[in-house]
Amino acid sequence: MNSSQAPHARTVRRENAAVIGSGFGGLAAAIRLQARGHQTTLFERCQQAGGRAGVIRDQGFTFDTGPTVITAPFMIDDLYTCAGEQRPESLRIVPVDPFYRVHLHDGSVFNYRGDEASLLAEIEKFSPADVEGYKRMHPRMEEFCQRAFVELGTYPFTRATDMLRVAPELAMLRADRSVASFVGSYIRDPRLRRVFTFNSLLIGGHPFRVSSIYAMIHALERRWGMHYVMGGTNELVRHLVDLFVRLGGTLRLGCGVKKIIAPNRAVRGLDLEDGSHWEGSLVVSNADTANTYRLLMADAPRRVWTDRRLERMAYTPGLFLICFGTDRKYPELAHHTILLAERYRELLDDIFDRGVLPDPLSLYLHAPSRNDPSLAPEGGEAFYVLAPVPNLSRGLVDWDSCKERLADSVLAQLEGVAPGLRSHIVNRHIWTPLEYERVLGSYHGSGFQFEPTLLQSAWFRPHNISEEAEGLYLVGAGTHPGAGVPGVLCSAELLEKVLAQRDRTS
Template identity: 50%
Template sequence: MDISGRGGAPAIVGSGGERNQRPHAIVIGSGFGGLAAAVRLGARGYRVTVLEKLDAPGGRACAFRQDGFVFDAGPTIVTAPFLFEELWDLCGKRFADDVALRAMEPFYRIRFHDGAHFDYSGDQERMRAEVARFSPGDLEGYERFQRETETVFRIGFEELGHVPFARLSDMLRVLPDLLRLQGYRSVYGMVAKYLRDPRLRVVFSFHPLLVGGNPFAVTSVYTLINHLERKWGVHFAMGGTNALVRGLAGLIADQGNLIRCDAEVAEILLDGRRAVGVQLRNGEVLSANVVVSNADTAWTYKNLLPQRARRRWRDRKLERARYSNGLFVWYFGTNRRYEEVLHHTILLGPRYRGLIRDIFRNRVLAEDFSLYLHRPTATDPSLAPDGCDTFYALSPVPHLDSGTDWAVAAEPYRRKVEAYLEATLLPGLGKAVVSQRMMTPADFETRLLSYKGAGFGMEPVLTQSAWFRPHNASEDIERLYIVGAGTHPGAGLPGVLSSARILDKVVPDAVALV
């Protein structure tokens, strides 16, 4: 038996001792997809070991703590909280006992380059007033757009978001719905069908950027995000998004299962075409009945599996795929508070279509930028020392195919971001910053093992969605399963948690493997 997949056969050791005879599931990576998968597999009777490369769980949702400030590394927007509540229910616990969510109102403030702003809200009367303030003639179109996104949400999220697309026939079955929903249109194209004002077209089309999508290219099915937010709201977890990570880690521990940090997986071990375990970077080998990868999907196929064992996701196909944008993130703490700044602000630069084209198509680091500014201390002051604020400023940038040398470019780019924020929302910022750090696409590649340094895996265009996206149950390897942004249904917390939910349909019951 060739368990290494590359000719070697190191001895396999279990991770739970001989006392525990439950089937063993290994989960690679402890992002939200991996943690949710571990909880679901534990609830179904598996003995679970989660293996995390970093020194703490969370992956992109880890937290940086320095100088008394707490910086959430990645996700900050919680929608569809029922997906978290469901995980606690599986363990016989109440989500609200462990995590406190606060509803955001407004959801975001969208600031245009000329200083005008639109408050994007869950209150429909306020939204109508904001639309009318910009373009009274677009009110009727806005109402029609809202009705359309509700239909898209019902089909795209409620009916298809938790369904595995394992066969081409699954895709053909939903094709009539996709055509009826005009899924061949882009998000921007769908918005432009209903709204004439160019600023409102931006306001209602930016959402794909939150999940690594180009609004001018991704399928209009992603307009469902508009209704998803309207239905359940936008929330923040007190203590930071990492409080959700800590809560999930607690559930896993209470199930008697294990999260191992500083445990990087070097390869997935195979017996023929079946996953039977993993080998760690330190040489340790762990056996498993099933393997679930929450690592970046392209990285999983390209670096953890030999090419000879792959039929669909060979290196050439992975290299030719389209990938999401990269991210430049500047985390900073200030020795003063900026009370007038909301929790979520989107600052738009002088260009919209042109900047997005530079990021996704031309792959050049432009002189201008747009920013998402996160100020969690607007809601939870405990994330900074008394009288201080915690921030991060995120700028979508090209992934590493741009050729940008971030070792050289990062600090000049940060200074431009700082100068822009100081001139717009944060006066005196340069003198107020007392703690800071950065992440660039290069860090996403080396720290998070994200192929090409892309922030969200493959770009969610129609030809890389549903059946066309890497499947939840690997097409190439038996007993290998994929969760996270790189598989169906895609990036964002609802998508990632839904990918773990799909495991209930594709992973065999533990009793079947005893």
């Protein structure tokens, strides 16, 4: 973080490098490799770059299909700095207020804001007794943010001793507790407990078992603000692609990788879906981590990430996404609305553990036209609504047959905040976990890859330096530090760090 890398720093060893996948982790890795002097080719199986940060354009509407919130915009600036440039004026990243408007099951509404005075006033409205609790809790969250995000997020965790070194500190921070247990020790009101725990779901963490370290998300949001990219998040993708190409990198869209060739446990090249080959000894996979090993290294003997081990890992839920446009505006809606169903823990257990669809779902509604009219034709709005749902591992939901019905019921649920909405919808596009599997190659169609439990984090997560083949590196949500745009950008920074270490010692 806060790149200390000199602009256009040159690597000791210049190589032919390949990056598999153009999610934010892959794009950032490709930019950093190219800026270090490696001749880099970025292979993407889809026809568009961005991975989860894709875009759908239909009838004058622009819909992002993935991340909508940028929480640490300085990390984008760092990417430009490492390429010897400054973020261009055309890439406008603007703050959003309120961060979220949270609708609770009893009809109460919490405006979740960044500035302390408004936040405390809102807490007081719900439960005056919890104001003091929040004041004690926030500095602890800040501590998590400083240690886990700022300091350990860019610490490689490639050796067991790395983990042993931080273990006493993790014990002191009580990382073994869940976010829900941490928040519950400061906040009494059950509704406020939901308000301060739901955001671990944004990286696929179950609030009742994700490590309390992830309570840092609230501090991270308050420290750097919540932001929106004008034109939609895919504009950020477009700018990063331009930067990579400007640096001399090659982007090959619609060009899936079939196999990582690694005889004698050393990378020698790639077999591509179109039957051609790429030769080189430096490969960075941003493809789904489990599938990098299961499919792209299917016939390579693996010491650590065997199919059996990957099978036993816990995966994050799937996502049910509807992008839709309307022929009227809803100025009463906030940019980000959360609608929490009455069942909280039980609903999450249905999704994470039982693999069944809860009814009703808890929803996140994105209404970017609020701040950005360019996304919809005159007089209309572009929306997306997102819900965590079971991933495909248990196979209990027949997505092809239930998705239209489920979309109808989700849109009906939205009428609680946008009366008459359904009669103004002019188009809709639905994504289920099947699309995450088929389009993006996500194992079990999970939204955020491995569940971020303590035993699947840091050293326990697949490492950024692969244990399976020399010359293979991993970036993206399935490796350290984990999912979310800041997390995957950190993984690319880590890549640069471990390559610099390699160069120093070779």
